[in-house]
Amino acid sequence: MKLSKFALSAALGLALAGGLAAAPASAASADTTARQGYTASSYTGSAAEAAANKAFYQAVMKSALAKQAAQPFLKAVVVTYDPSNAPSFASQIASSAQIWNSSERNIQLRAGSNADFSYYEGNDSRGSYADTDGHGQGYVFLDYSQARQFNPTRIVAHETGHVLGLPDHYSGPCSELMSGGGPGPSCTNPYPNATEKRRVDSLWANGLAAATR
Numbered sequence: 001m002k003l004s005k006f007a008l009s010a011a012l013g014l015a016l017a018g019g020l021a022a023a024p025a026s027a028a029s030a031d032t033t034a035r036q037g038y039t040a041s042s043y044t045g046s047a048a049e050a051a052a053n054k055a056f057y058q059a060v061m062k063s064a065l066a067k068q069a070a071q072p073f074l075k076a077v078v079v080t081y082d083p084s085n086a087p088s089f090a091s092q093i094a095s096s097a098q099i100w101n102s103s104e105r106n107i108q109l110r111a112g113s114n115a116d117f118s119y120y121e122g123n124d125s126r127g128s129y130a131d132t133d134g135h136g137q138g139y140v141f142l143d144y145s146q147a148r149q150f151n152p153t154r155i156v157a158h159e160t161g162h163v164l165g166l167p168d169h170y171s172g173p174c175s176e177l178m179s180g181g182g183p184g185p186s187c188t189n190p191y192p193n194a195t196e197k198r199r200v201d202s203l204w205a206n207g208l209a210a211a212t213r
Contacts, residue, residue: 038128038146038155038180050167056117056132057165061204063116076108077204079163082115089142089156093119096156099190100164103197106204107164117163119156127181128155130162138163150181151188165203166196 064079071078083093097109118139127146132138140159147155158180162168172179174187177196192200 038150038158052132053130053162053167054165056130056138057163057203059138060116060163061165067114076104076106078108078110079117080110080112080115082113082118083111084118086119086121086142088121088144089119089147089152092147092153092156095153096160096190099153099157100160100192100200103192104201104204106201109160128159130159146181150185151190153190154188157190157192161192161196161200164200166192166199 060079061077064077067080068077081093081097083090086093094111097111101108119142120139121142121144123145124141124143126143128141128143130138130140140156140163142152142156142159154177158177161178166178168180169176169178170180170182172182174183174189175193177189177192179187
């Protein structure tokens with residue numbers, strides 16, 4: 001899928017200091033950047049996007065596990081996120097973290113410095129997305145217009161699901177978080193279903209086990 005070019009504000013163009021988080025792509029590189037977005041069921045995604053999402057998740061895990069080594073007594077991997085570049089979505093980001101934290105045993109999301117990934121906000125004709133450069137670095141971008149049309153907490157939780165390793169499945173029902181915008185604006189469910197919860201827990205349990213060997 002060829003992506004249209006876009007320009008973000010200078011504030012969104014600033015890279016984060018430390019961690020894996022990368023600032024939103026520039027207009028010059030937008031056409032070659034793979035994305036996982038909160039979109040409609042008419043778009044089914046691509047192999048490139050799926051591979052990029054996997055690379056993003058694996059890099060976030062690698063970063064989190066590296067910091068985990070200093071705290072081996074913890075029973076769950078702590079993934080740190082930076083919400084400071086998406087102040088309009090502060091409450092939705094906090095709610096999304098709470099939703100995922102209450103759903104999982106092997107991973108916990110925490111706001112803080114030296115972040116493993118970050119959130120940004122702004123305007124983009126393609127809506128919200130989890131973006132990666134194909135080498136594991138990335139961020140979650142939250143679109144103002146889309147958040148007025150769809151439930152914003154569901155959008156944030158959906159995009160965070162990509163960071164945790166879940167792919168899009170736009171043809172799924174509203175009860176499936178990763179169906180994204182497929183069920184339409186009337187769908188306000190921000191919770192992963194049982195299958196999605198088990199998948200994330202399994203992915204991070206395997207990572208945690210590998211780190212403690």
